[in-house]
Amino acid sequence: SWGAPVYTSPAAADLAGVRAGMLVAGLNATPISTRVSFDYFALSLPESSGGLANDLRITEVMYNPPAGQAEFIELTNTGTAPLNLEGVYFENGNPFDQFTFGAITLQPGAFVVVTNNIPAFEAMYGASIQVGGQYTGALNNGGERIILRDPSGNAILDFTYSDDAPWPEEADGDGKSMIVMAPTGNYSDPLNWSYSVETNGHPGAPTVNVPDRDSDGWNDAQEYVAGSNPFDAQSTFVVTDTSGNADTCSFT
Numbered sequence: 466s467w468g469a470p471v472y473t474s475p476a477a478a479d480l481a482g483v484r485a486g487m488l489v490a491g492l493n494a495t496p497i498s499t500r501v502s503f504d505y506f507a508l509s510l511p512e513s514s515g516g517l518a519n520d521l522r523i524t525e526v527m528y529n530p531p532a533g534q535a536e537f538i539e540l541t542n543t544g545t546a547p548l549n550l551e552g553v554y555f556e557n558g559n560p561f562d563q564f565t566f567g568a569i570t571l572q573p574g575a576f577v578v579v580t581n582n583i584p585a586f587e588a589m590y591g592a593s594i595q596v597g598g599q600y601t602g603a604l605n606n607g608g609e610r611i612i613l614r615d616p617s618g619n620a621i622l623d624f625t626y627s628d629d630a631p632w633p634e635e636a637d638g639d640g641k642s643m644i645v646m647a648p649t650g651n652y653s654d655p656l657n658w659s660y661s662v663e664t665n666g667h668p669g670a671p672t673v674n675v676p677d678r679d680s681d682g683w684n685d686a687q688e689y690v691a692g693s694n695p696f697d698a699q700s701t702f703v704v705t706d707t708s709g710n711a712d713t714c715s716f717t
Contacts, residue, residue, distance in 0.1 A: 520544030552616030642666030
């Protein structure tokens with residue numbers, strides 16, 4: 466049937482793909498050679514499937530700290546399996562000189578930061594937070610593109626932040642960091658970002674306190690997930706019934 470694998474087999478690391486036929490054999494039958502054609506085939510590494518691409522997420526960015534303090538980008542493993550970060554890199558110039566992670570295994574729920582100044586970072590936040598390394602260059606205070614790639618060069622995240630509203634202006638030099646509301650959401654959507662309630666941010670720890678910028682009782686993360694506007698207390702979220710049973714629709 467279309468799309469159904471009929472045969473799978475582990476492949477050696479140095480295996481070369483060539484045009485050839487295939488062997489077909491039934492139970493107790495003599496193997497025969499036949500030639501097949503196909504539109505494409507897929508190769509995958511079982512240990513990598515869904516890992517870096519889905520689970521490695523930038524969760525906090527301090528791009529314009531107070532004078533003398535350190536910039537940082539925090540990354541989190543949002544999945545349920547350890548992630549090998551060796552070879553993962555920030556693209557050169559997006560946002561700083563290319564930075565490549567060394568042999569770091571990031572456990573589920575764990576955090577790692579990269580910074581432009583390790584001594585200043587540890588002086589502010591202590592030495593218990595895992596630091597992946599120090600990059601050369603700086604994050605642009607006016608906003609810029611950030612591209613995070615896996616060891617093969619595939620984009621894990623690619624987005625551009627700004628210091629202008631509706632991006633969180635509080636993160637622009639006022640001692641606040643920029644925090645993502647939904648790691649599974651759209652990183653290019655400014656409403657998926659808010660600012661840290663804590664002065665100097667909170668690297669190396671889950672986000673617990675989330676601002677409620679329109680003071681309507683729903684914090685910015687709840688509003689983003691619900692699809693309402695965190696800047697408008699009159700905005701409401703919409704529940705769409707797709708079951709055909711509107712009288713049984715419920716939510717909490």
